[in-house]
Amino acid sequence: MKVLLQAVTVFNPKSAHHLQQQNILVENGVISYIGSESKEADKVVALDGLCVSGGWMDLNAFTGEPGLEYKEDINSIADAAAKGGFTEVLCLPNTNPVLQTKGAVNYLINRSKYLPVTLHPIAAVTVETQGKDLTEMIDLHQAGAVAFSDGTKPLQGADVILKALQYVQLFDGLLMNKVENTRLTENGQMHEGEVSTRLGMKGIPSLAEEIVVTRDLQLLAYAGGKMHFSLVSTAAAIDSIRKAKADGLQVTCDVASYQAAFTDATILPFDTNYKVAPPFRSSDDVAAIKKGLQDGTIDALVSAHMPHDVEAKKLEFDLADFGISNLETAFSVAHTSLSDTLPLEYLVEKFVSGPRQVVGLPTPLIEEGQQANLTLFLPEETWVPSAETTLSKSKNSPFFGKELKGRVVGIIHKAQVVLH
Template sequence: MNLLLRAATIYDPQSAYHLQKQNILIEKGIITYIGPDDKEADKVVELEGLCVSTGWVDMNAFTGEPGLEHREDLQSLAAAAARGGFTEVVCFPNTAPVVQSKGSIHFIKHGALGLPVTLHPTATVTTDAQGKDLTEMIDLHHAGAVAFTDGTNPLQGADVLIKALQYLQLFNGLLLNRPDHSRLSEHGQMHEGQASTRLGMKGIPAIAEEVMVTRDLQILSYTGGKLHFSLVSTAASIEAIRKAKQAGLQVTCDVASYQAAFTDETILPFDTNYKVLPPFRSEIDVEAIKQGLLDNTIDALVSAHQPHDTEAKKLEFDLADFGIINLETAFAVAITNLTDALSLEQIIEKFTSGPRRILGLAQPKIETGQVANLTLFHPNLTWTPTEEETASKSRNSPFYGKPLTGKVIGTFHKQQLVLSHTF
């Protein structure tokens, strides 16, 4: 299929056409023309205000397959990702069983071959993600694991973290870790503050994250290697990472796009669709997140897409699982809540070149002769997510019924066009 993107504004700093409105012709998956001339094509995408960038990458998503397919499978994950503008998705290893073997890596990679999205599997750092014995990370790396993480189980043991960072240096591997001191956050339900006290809920203190960020940075300084913090959420954590970067440590971090959408004071009390980990923090923390994105202390925006079945969410707040789905809304949530601090170019960078730099992935370009890996979007269109239109198998989202600004029009990747917008 030949595809023409008519009068699309290009967002790609690597391209000679950056911020220019051009026609883009794609033939057999290759960009063959960029310029003002109209071209014949089997399919034309035309929309006033249409924008195009290199395909977006999500660094933090969970699939239920294998073992938890009722929450999400590879097909529904890819469908949700494409609708959300993502052409590449990093899958965390917390499946049943966890991803800790070459067979598990191959299962995900081969299962995604025919899908419009490339899935990048991660593998666990420790056996069964229990934080004790290291997995065979060299073999898993050669099998295709892009990084190593215990995912929802943050590494608690300092000795394990030291060994993992040293081991990963044998092949320049990347360790992802969510900073959380499990004993300090144990039984917590939301951010520890006035709101949690008012609601009578046990809080998750900011220090539960911050003490682990400080510890992990000290260990990184001792061992060397590459460390990425997943889902930072507090002002002190961001400041510690900022200083570590200035000191020359190989440290990066990301934040969930939804973290700027709410605070502990603005969530709907006892609605489990607002129960996330780390929790929605204070207004001071939200402002620190915006500043961290602005000065590149925070390298990437992620969806933190964590599907759950109804039985895991329609419970009393203290019994419900943490996590929400966000692949389809990640971009719109970012545009809606971050454009008071960041430009559109800066937000797009956090979904494109930022994640690829961290993961060491190839950077596609919007140039003639290049393989087309593209996301089509309109930054000013407003829309309202609904359960009926969700591609995910799960429905645990706080954004249903809430108007959002910023609409994904579609994706083009692996010679497949997926349109998310009705013309």
């Protein structure tokens, strides 16, 4: 099949065509022509303002399969990812059973083999994600796990983190950790501050994130290896990571794409669709996130896609589960809330090269002869997501009914074309 992308603006810094408007012909999954000439094709995609970049990668998404398919399954997460512009997605290990065996790794890889979106397994660091005994990490790495994390369950024990850092060095692996001291966040519902006090809700202190970052950086300096912090949200944590990078530590971090969309003062009180972990923080924290994205301290933006069934969200605020559905809206939410501080060129790289550099995977190149791994988007077009049009099984999103800037048109990956 031949697909012609007509007069598209290329976002690909390592390509000779970066920021140029070109015609791109894709034949059977391979870029066969880039230039000004028009070519015959089975399908022509021609839209005013259309842009193309390397396919976007997400470092943090939850799929319920196996065991929790009523929240999300492999087909539905792939559909939602494609609609959101992602060609590759890293899946958290918090399934049932936990993703901690070679069989589980192979299952996820094989189930997505023929889908237009590649699903990469993040294997559990500890058995049953209980934070105690390490899994068979070498076997899991050889089976295809791209990183190790206990996912939604932050590693608490310094001894476990130390051993894991030493272990992953045997195969140049990556340890990921969600930065949260669970003893300090126990029963917390939202950011600890003036708003939580006024609403009478138990707060989640910034300190719970900051002390874990400080401790883990000390362990990293002592043990060596590579470490990635998932879902950072506070100014002090970002500053500590910035200093650690300057000191030469192999540390990276990401932020949920929605983290700058709200503060604790702008969320709708008691609406469980605004209940996320880490919570929406203060305006100072949002400013620090923007600065961290600008100066490269924050390596990637992630969807933090956490789909839930109605029964897990339609409850009193303190009983509802944390998390929102965000694969389809991740780019648009970030573009809407960050366009005043982060140029589009840099924003796109937080979804393309940034995530791949974190996990050591090659970044797609838009040049003739290269396999097409592409995302098509209209950065200036607005759209309104809704529960009726979402492809995710779950409807837990604070962005339904809100106008967002930047619409994904489709993806081309594994010789498959998905257009919306």
